[in-house]
Amino acid sequence: MAELCLTLLCPPALEEKLLDLLLMSPEAAVFTSAPVAAHGLAFGRLSAGEQVLGRAVATQVQVLLDLAHKDALLAAVRTQFSGTGLRYWLTPVSEAGAIT
Numbered sequence: 460m461a462e463l464c465l466t467l468l469c470p471p472a473l474e475e476k477l478l479d480l481l482l483m484s485p486e487a488a489v490f491t492s493a494p495v496a497a498h499g500l501a502f503g504r505l506s507a508g509e510q511v512l513g514r515a516v517a518t519q520v521q522v523l524l525d526l527a528h529k530d531a532l533l534a535a536v537r538t539q540f541s542g543t544g545l546r547y548w549l550t551p552v553s554e555a556g557a558i559t
Contacts, residue, residue: 461555463551463552464552465547466519466521467519467536467545468547469546473518486524488524490520493519
């Protein structure tokens with residue numbers, strides 16, 4: 460059972476590179492991605508429209524993983540995305556499974 464949910468927030472320009480990394484990572488067996496509006500942070504220069512709206516376009520990726528795999532996956536993300544402003548947070552997962 461997955462013990463953690465790793466949420467990653469990245470600019471759309473990095474989305475494909477991040478998804479490729481996760482697809483190649485055995486630690487990331489199940490993950491989702493979705494476009495989101497990010498408030499309170501910027502990935503570099505905001506467009507004029509983003510400045511007016513007060514939000515940046517971003518991609519949110521959520522990865523279910525075991526505690527034992529957390530450090531390896533975060534190390535891979537840090538290595539490939541150093542200096543990009545990619546944000547992350549971890550939350551515990553109390554239950555996960557498949558409805559069959």
